[in-house]
Amino acid sequence: MDNNDDPNQPNRYEDIFLMFSALVEKWLVRATIGLLTLLLIFQLLLLSPSIRYYLVKVEQLEGVSFVRSE
Known part of the structure; x- marks a missing residue:
């Protein structure tokens, strides 16, 4: 008898999807934090006239x- 019809039993596809989406979410958060950090660093570098020249x-x-x- 196939137990896939039971709505209370987790599906293998759902488990794989949840693992994949958690991994992608983790990488997206890291990438966003990294890009925001780079943006902050470059904006601070632009405050210096000697560095801004280059x-x-x-x-x-x-x-x-x-x-x-005067």
């Missing part, structure tokens, strides 16, 4: 900055 092409193309003297 990271941003527009900074190199703007030329010499104007300094007002």
Whole structure:
């Protein structure tokens, strides 16, 4: 007799799917945390004018900055 008709008994496919989805969820959370960390690091690097000069092409193309003297 086949016991697959019993709704209370877990299905093998459901078990495999739950294991797979838990693994994918774990990797997605790690990837999101990693990307947010990289975003924060690069945003902090852009605060430094000397580093921003090498990271941003527009900074190199703007030329010499104007300094007002009073």
